[in-house]
Amino acid sequence: MIRSSASEMASALAQGEITSVALTQLHLDRIASVDKDVHAFLHIDTEGALEQASAVDAKRAKGEKLSPLAGVPLALKDVLAQKGVPTTCGSKILEGWRPPYDSTVVAKLKKNDIVILGKTNMDEFAMGSSTENSAYGPTHNPWDLSRIPGGSGGGSAASLAAFEAPLAIGTDTGGSIRQPAAVTGTVGVKPTYGGVSRYGLVAFSSSLDQAGPCARTVLDTALLHEAIAGHDAKDATSINAPVPQVVAAAKSGDVKGMKIGVVKELNGDGYQPGVRARFEESLELLAKAGAEIVEVSCPNFEYALAAYYLIAPSECSSNLARFDAMRYGLRVGDVNGASAEEVMNLTREVGFGREVKRRIILGTYALSSGYYDAYYGSAQKVRTLITQDFTAAFTKADVLVSPTCPTTAFKIGEKSNDPLAMYLNDIATIPVNMAGIGGMSLPSGLADEDGLPVGFQIMSPVMKDERMYSVGAALEAALLSKWGAPILSKVPALGGRV
Amino acid sequence: MSSLSRDEVANLARLARIEMSDEELVSLASEFTVILEAVARVQEVASADVAPTSHPLPLRNVFRPDVTTPSLTPEEALSGAPASEEQRFRVPQILGEEA
Numbered sequence: 099m100i101r102s103s104a105s106e107m108a109s110a111l112a113q114g115e116i117t118s119v120a121l122t123q124l125h126l127d128r129i130a131s132v133d134k135d136v137h138a139f140l141h142i143d144t145e146g147a148l149e150q151a152s153a154v155d156a157k158r159a160k161g162e163k164l165s166p167l168a169g170v171p172l173a174l175k176d177v178l179a180q181k182g183v184p185t186t187c188g189s190k191i192l193e194g195w196r197p198p199y200d201s202t203v204v205a206k207l208k209k210n211d212i213v214i215l216g217k218t219n220m221d222e223f224a225m226g227s228s229t230e231n232s233a234y235g236p237t238h239n240p241w242d243l244s245r246i247p248g249g250s251g252g253g254s255a256a257s258l259a260a261f262e263a264p265l266a267i268g269t270d271t272g273g274s275i276r277q278p279a280a281v282t283g284t285v286g287v288k289p290t291y292g293g294v295s296r297y298g299l300v301a302f303s304s305s306l307d308q309a310g311p312c313a314r315t316v317l318d319t320a321l322l323h324e325a326i327a328g329h330d331a332k333d334a335t336s337i338n339a340p341v342p343q344v345v346a347a348a349k350s351g352d353v354k355g356m357k358i359g360v361v362k363e364l365n366g367d368g369y370q371p372g373v374r375a376r377f378e379e380s381l382e383l384l385a386k387a388g389a390e391i392v393e394v395s396c397p398n399f400e401y402a403l404a405a406y407y408l409i410a411p412s413e414c415s416s417n418l419a420r421f422d423a424m425r426y427g428l429r430v431g432d433v434n435g436a437s438a439e440e441v442m443n444l445t446r447e448v449g450f451g452r453e454v455k456r457r458i459i460l461g462t463y464a465l466s467s468g469y470y471d472a473y474y475g476s477a478q479k480v481r482t483l484i485t486q487d488f489t490a491a492f493t494k495a496d497v498l499v500s501p502t503c504p505t506t507a508f509k510i511g512e513k514s515n516d517p518l519a520m521y522l523n524d525i526a527t528i529p530v531n532m533a534g535i536g537g538m539s540l541p542s543g544l545a546d547e548d549g550l551p552v553g554f555q556i557m558s559p560v561m562k563d564e565r566m567y568s569v570g571a572a573l574e575a576a577l578l579s580k581w582g583a584p585i586l587s588k589v590p591a592l593g594g595r596v
Numbered sequence: 597m598s599s600l601s602r603d604e605v606a607n608l609a610r611l612a613r614i615e616m617s618d619e620e621l622v623s624l625a626s627e628f629t630v631i632l633e634a635v636a637r638v639q640e641v642a643s644a645d646v647a648p649t650s651h652p653l654p655l656r657n658v659f660r661p662d663v664t665t666p667s668l669t670p671e672e673a674l675s676g677a678p679a680s681e682e683q684r685f686r687v688p689q690i691l692g693e694e695a
Contacts, residue, residue: 195676196675196676197676198668198672198673198675198676199668199672291652291653292652292653305650305651305652331660334655334658335651335653335655337653398641401637401638401640401641403634404634404635404636404637404638405635405638407631407634407635408635408638415612419613422613423678424678424685424687425676425677425685426676426677426678427676427678428678429678429679432678432679432688435689436688436689437688437689437690438687438688438689438690439613440688441688442613443613443614443615444615446612446613446614446615447614447615447616450614455614455616455620455624456624456627458612458614459605459608459609459612459614459624459628460628460631462608462611462612463600463608463628464635466608466611472636472639473635473636473638475642475648476638476639476642477635477638477642478648478649478650479638479641479642479643479646479647479648479649480638480641480642481648481649481650482646482647482648482649483641483646485649485652517627517630517631518630518631518634521634532652533652534652534653560652
């Protein structure tokens with residue numbers, strides 16, 4: 099049962115073939131047996147999960163009308179506040195903090211009776227592409243435990259690939275949902291910016307951050323998308339418009355007559371041969387399914403990475419100023435009449451890890467007087483140019499596509515001492531965040547040279563998220579009939595029972 | 597061209613309120629030389645005629661009705677405080693003893 103899709107689990111629950119308590123317990127058992135190897139979770143909320151499961155079973159027994167995913171378990175990235183449950187963002191500075199409120203995403207999950215199993219590991223404050231920057235140790239990729247599961251949402255993606263949860267929530271600032279999905283053979287969607295509320299999502303870079311759904315199939319991802327999306331008065335940047343019809347699109351998977359634009363700049367040199375081969379194969383399958391493949395050019399994308407590593411650090415240097423040791427979180431050095439400033443300095447020295455400090459200092463520099471125009475100001479202009487490239491490309495195509503990342507999963511430790519090499523992982527995912535549009539990654543197969551999963555990225559215009567689900571579902575169906583079984587059936591057996 | 601000295605990094609760390617060891621300052625300074633060279637590429641295309649974008653949505657002010665809504669109790673608000681006293685956050689001294 100744990101290898102089924104969330105939709106299959108939901109239907110078994112609806113048919114009375116299993117209870118949510120039993121289904122939740124199966125996943126808790128699976129976590130107990132494999133998570134010592136995978137380390138997808140930072141906190142497992144056994145009691146809370148079983149309580150939620152038993153409540154939904156009671157509602158079902160009474161014949162109440164339930165939401166489509168009611169009773170199905172989920173793994174929550176540890177960057178979203180959940181009332182009374184430890185929320186660390188992978189940082190020592192928040193160790194032991196239990197938020198006194200629910201984020202809107204969590205409130206919606208609870209309202210939909212989706213059972214929250216626990217909190218998943220991540221790069222500290224979502225800064226990273228490998229989950230190696232977690233203060234609590236790395237997560238291991240279920241495909242090969244010596245490799246990274248991507249990041250920052252490596253815990254959420256790994257939990258899906260390890261069959262510890264059929265659904266997960268991630269957040270994506272520069273690719274933190276899509277890149278982990280790509281390297282673990284799972285599906286992840288960054289909705290249009292403003293499509294899902296950021297209330298209670300601990301801010302890294304407010305103009306780029308977006309929470310979104312992760313799962314093992316396109317339809318499951320759509321069902322979760324619909325459950326968490328929608329306008330929220332608590333987030334002033336939330337879009338007040340109907341949620342795109344993502345579930346209908348995922349169910350139909352119709353791409354006949356759609357124009358699919360291949361972004362010339364997001365391919366070629368620097369992309370691993372197996373990544374390129376899987377990408378070309380997917381394009382052929384989409385063409386066979388009735389889509390028209392066209393090439394588009396987005397010349398300013400080559401500046402996206404540089405602009406991102408100015409904008410995100412600048413916003414983070416401001417956002418992370420809130421961790422000042424005064425109202426919550428860690429406090430160090432509050433002795434012998436130390437001043438507030440001394441306590442802040444010492445707390446932030448101990449509480450933040452290396453990458454977080456690096457980005458705060460870089461952002462402080464980019465925003466400082468005398469350098470602002472040259473760095474932050476110029477990056478904002480590049481953001482305009484990237485958005486214009488997308489606008490022009492979307493006049494020629496309904497969606498744009500590329501490989502999700504240049505390589506498959508690399509070894510833990512391989513890039514941790516080279517920040518620039520690490521930043522390059524996000525080269526194909528960052529433009530989407532800069533323009534605030536939607537992006538999906540779904541598995542397109544395994545690279546011949548290393549047998550590891552490759553991701554296919556689909557990008558759709560603002561609030562046209564349903565388009566990436568149509569294309570994703572069409573490609574998923576074509577690949578499934580080619581393979582005969584889902585890609586995750588090839589994940590090596592982990593330590594425990596299956 | 598773009599590089600940062602150890603002392604410049606020390607000043608930024610002070611502005612960002614992060615204590616740093618000498619070793620950390622020196623290694624960050626050398627990393628920044630590489631990182632700044634990479635990010636400075638934005639200047640190649642950021643000409644004067646391009647308008648800056650600070651945010652993906654064309655939003656102006658967003659208003660809500662000015663009515664009281666339920667909020668955290670003092671106990672809830674103080675539940676994560678490193679130190680509290682008489683329903684308040686207790687913080688280290690902000691002004692010198694003489695002030």
